[in-house]
Structure formats: C-alpha cells, structure tokens
Amino acid sequence: MGDHVSKRLKLSAETDMEERCFQNPYPDWDQRAAGPAADPEAEPGELPDAEGQVSAAFQRKVQSKVKDLLQQMEEGLKTADPHDFSTYTGWTGIALLYLQLHRVTHEASHLQRALDYVKRAMRILNGRRVTFLCGDAGPLAVGAVVHHRLNNTADSKECLSRLLQLQRSVLSPDAELPDELLYGRAGYLYALLYVNKEIGADAVDQSTITEVVTAIVESGKNLSAEQKKAERCPLLYEWHNKQYIGAAHGLAGVYYMLMQPAAQLPADVLSELLRPSIDYVRHKRFRSGNFPSSLSNESDRLVHWCHGAPGVIHMLIMAYKVFKEDKYLKEAADCAEVIWQRGLLRKGYGICHGTAGNAYAFLSLYKLTQEKKHLYRACKFAEWCLDYGTHGCRIPDRPYSLFEGMAGAIHFLSDVVKPEASCFPAFEL
Numbered sequence: 001m002g003d004h005v006s007k008r009l010k011l012s013a014e015t016d017m018e019e020r021c022f023q024n025p026y027p028d029w030d031q032r033a034a035g036p037a038a039d040p041e042a043e044p045g046e047l048p049d050a051e052g053q054v055s056a057a058f059q060r061k062v063q064s065k066v067k068d069l070l071q072q073m074e075e076g077l078k079t080a081d082p083h084d085f086s087t088y089t090g091w092t093g094i095a096l097l098y099l100q101l102h103r104v105t106h107e108a109s110h111l112q113r114a115l116d117y118v119k120r121a122m123r124i125l126n127g128r129r130v131t132f133l134c135g136d137a138g139p140l141a142v143g144a145v146v147h148h149r150l151n152n153t154a155d156s157k158e159c160l161s162r163l164l165q166l167q168r169s170v171l172s173p174d175a176e177l178p179d180e181l182l183y184g185r186a187g188y189l190y191a192l193l194y195v196n197k198e199i200g201a202d203a204v205d206q207s208t209i210t211e212v213v214t215a216i217v218e219s220g221k222n223l224s225a226e227q228k229k230a231e232r233c234p235l236l237y238e239w240h241n242k243q244y245i246g247a248a249h250g251l252a253g254v255y256y257m258l259m260q261p262a263a264q265l266p267a268d269v270l271s272e273l274l275r276p277s278i279d280y281v282r283h284k285r286f287r288s289g290n291f292p293s294s295l296s297n298e299s300d301r302l303v304h305w306c307h308g309a310p311g312v313i314h315m316l317i318m319a320y321k322v323f324k325e326d327k328y329l330k331e332a333a334d335c336a337e338v339i340w341q342r343g344l345l346r347k348g349y350g351i352c353h354g355t356a357g358n359a360y361a362f363l364s365l366y367k368l369t370q371e372k373k374h375l376y377r378a379c380k381f382a383e384w385c386l387d388y389g390t391h392g393c394r395i396p397d398r399p400y401s402l403f404e405g406m407a408g409a410i411h412f413l414s415d416v417v418k419p420e421a422s423c424f425p426a427f428e429l
Contacts, residue, residue, distance in 0.1 A: 059417050092138045093401055094402065097411050122159075130166045148199050179220065179254055219237070237250070237251055246311040349384075351403045362378035
C-alpha cells in the first residue's frame with residue numbers, strides 16, 4: 001500500500017494511522033544517505049572506543065539531550081489528543097517511555113510519571129481493538145507492569161485480569177481479526193509475552209499463550225491453502241487483502257512473534273511451517289538488499305521498520321537464534337548495510353517510520369554479534385537525532401508520540417547509553 005501518494009488506498013477512518021506509515025509524500029527517495037558520511041572504522045572520537053564502549057563524553061551528551069527533549073515533549077503533550085490512549089501515538093506510549101527511563105536511570109519520579117500516564121489511558125479505553133500498540137491490551141499490560149513495580153498488587157492483578165478477558169474476542173471465529181502486529185493476534189500475543197517478561201513467567205498461564213499462538217498458526221495455514229501457497233509459504237498472512245512483508249502489518253512481524261522462545265511454538269511447526277515461510281520471504285529480497293512492502297509490490301523505496309529492511313532484519317536475527325543457520329545472520333547484516341546507506345529518513349526521527357526505529361537494527365545486531373561497527377552506526381544515527389528538528393524533516397501528525405514522534409527518539413537515545421540492555425519498544429522482548 002501507498003509507496004507513492006497517487007497509489008493510496010482509501011481506507012476507513014480507523015485505519016488512517018496505518019495509512020500514514022505507508023504513504024511517501026515525496027516523489028523521490030524517502031531516505032537520505034547515511035553511509036558515506038561516516039566510515040565505521042574511522043576517527044571514532046566521542047563514539048564507541050576500541051573495546052566497543054560508548055564513551056562517557058557521548059553518554060553525557062545523549063543524557064543532556066534526553067532531558068531537553070523530555071521537557072519539550074511534556075510541553076507539547078499539553079495539546080495532544082486527549083482521547084488517544086494507544087501505545088502507538090497516545091498516552092500509553094508515553095507511559096512506556098517513562099518505564100524505559102526508570103529502567104535506565106532508576107529515578108522514582110519516572111515510574112510515578114508512567115503511572116500518571118497509564119491511569120490517563122485506562123480511563124478512556126474503548127474496547128474496539130485488542131493489540132498492544134493500538135488497542136486495550138497495551139494500556140492494560142503496561143498498567144499491570146507499572147502497578148507491579150510500585151507493589152500495587154491488587155491493581156496489577158486487576159489490569160492483568162482485564163487483559164486476559166480480551167482473549168475471548170482474539171480467539172472468536174466471528175471476530176474477523178487479522179494476525180498482524182498493530183491490529184491483530186500477534187499484537188495481543190506480544191502483550192501476553194511482555195507481561196510475563198516484566199512480571200514473571202507465570203503471570204500469564206502458558207496454556208493461554210498456546211491458544212493464541214495456535215490461532216495465529218491455524219489462520220496462516222488456512223490463508224496459505226486458500227491462496228494455493230501451502231508448499232512455498234505454509235504460513236501466510238494478510239491485512240486489508242494485501243500480503244505485507246514488513247514488521248507492522250506483515251509476515252516479518254508475525255513470524256518474529258511466533259519465534260519468541262516464550263511463545264513455545266512446537267518444534268515441528270517451527271521446522272515444517274515457519275522456517276519455509278521465512279525462507280519464502282527471504283527470496284523476495286531486492287538486489288539492493290532491501291525488501292518490498294508487500295508480496296505484490298516491486299518498488300524498492302521504503303526503508304522503514306514498518307516496511308522494508310529495518311523490520312525484516314529483526315525476523316532474520318531471530319531466525320538465526322532459533323535455527324542456528326549462518327544464512328540468516330548474513331542476510332541480517334545485508335539489511336544493516338541497506339539501513340546504513342538509506343536509513344536517515346525525511347519522515348522524521350520516530351520509531352515506526354523514522355531514524356530511531358531504523359537505528360534499533362544496529363543495536364539488535366550489536367547485542368547479537370558484539371561487533372563494534374554496529375554500535376558505532378547506532379551512535380551515528382543517535383548523533384542525527386541529537387540534532388532533532390534541524391534537518392527539515394516532515395513533522396508527524398502526532399509529533400510527541402512514541403511511534404511517530406519525539407518520545408520514540410527519546411526512547412532510542414536512552415537505549416544508546418546502555419546498548420547491551422536496549423530493546424525496541426512494543427516489539428522486542
């Protein structure tokens with residue numbers, strides 16, 4: 001969908017947020033080249049040293065900018081949509097940012113701020129969606145975690161109970177629910193896995209997780225059979241009648257969630273259904289190393305987490321961890337080269353389709369390989385974010401939000417300071 005303005009699909013109002021992920025308002029490339037500006041082996045200065053450590057000087061610079069941007073964000077949020085409770089662009093995303101800042105700094109005020117925002121979100125839940133990013137599951141899961149950290153046991157259990165009640169509609173055959181991350185079952189699965197990671201492995205019973213995983217697998221098998229692709233791609237998924245590839249609405253995001261160790265996908269399903277499906281996506285790669293937005297798209301334009309190499313790289317990294325095959329790691333490294341060359345975006349500094357989201361690819365590769373060039377590249381993208389607002393980038397519709405705007409850049413910058421513990425919000429576990 002929508003690699004160019006003239007090709008927009010006219011979706012309903014409730015899908016407007018996702019449409020913005022796809023539209024390219026520019027007739028030319030949506031990226032600016034990053035690669036030639038900095039050789040990963042040349043003159044690191046304040047960036048990672050020979051041991052791959054972020055220098056104290058650079059950490060101080062980042063921490064100072066985080067404080068500055070946080071003040072700007074708080075001021076800007078005074079004019080934000082009061083009814084947007086979502087993680088993607090609303091109050092829960094801000095709560096998640098403050099949880100991250102508490103994790104990094106251990107400042108009690110950040111945890112209290114997270115509570116303030118999650119309470120604001122909880123007052124306006126509407127029951128229309130079930131996912132972590134765009135539905136009720138996000139505020140409920142984050143609420144459970146915030147209350148747990150504050151030792152508000154009863155409130156945490158109440159949030160968790162309400163989160164589990166959503167499973168009925170997730171599994172209902174009448175729900176006509178997609179399987180992707182933003183609006184579908186994979187987004188609900190993430191909420192369950194997130195709670196178990198943050199609170200404890202027994203917070204959500206494994207049988208509950210298994211039921212959701214099974215529903216996702218069966219849905220993929222059914223669509224694959226219907227599309228007569230069972231041999232080539234045993235698990236096939238679509239959103240709005242289109243088979244997307246990227247992390248937000250596509251195969252890469254669904255496969256990534258199914259491969260999470262805590263999802264406990266059976267070994268035979270991993271090897272016989274998931275691995276060939278991943279390989280099917282791999283073979284759709286452009287000669288440039290980038291990936292199309294959908295199986296039917298032949299345009300090599302978008303280099304975003306939601307569409308293109310910055311989302312697919314996470315699937316490849318997880319496939320390497322699960323299947324121990326070097327081809328996945330090699331192709332993940334190829335994706336990183338694409339991001340290095342084309343990953344500074346005119347669309348801005350955000351997570352979903354911005355520079356910060358793209359930079360998480362380098363942090364994920366660094367955590368896996370310990371190769372200092374990946375950390376160096378993450379820091380070079382952080383340098384770009386340190387000059388927030390000076391590059392003539394497009395201003396997002398929700399300029400202070402987690403996935404579109406300033407909160408996402410702050411989240412990324414706070415992770416650069418402690419790269420070993422970095423985590424792409426609402427996606428990595």
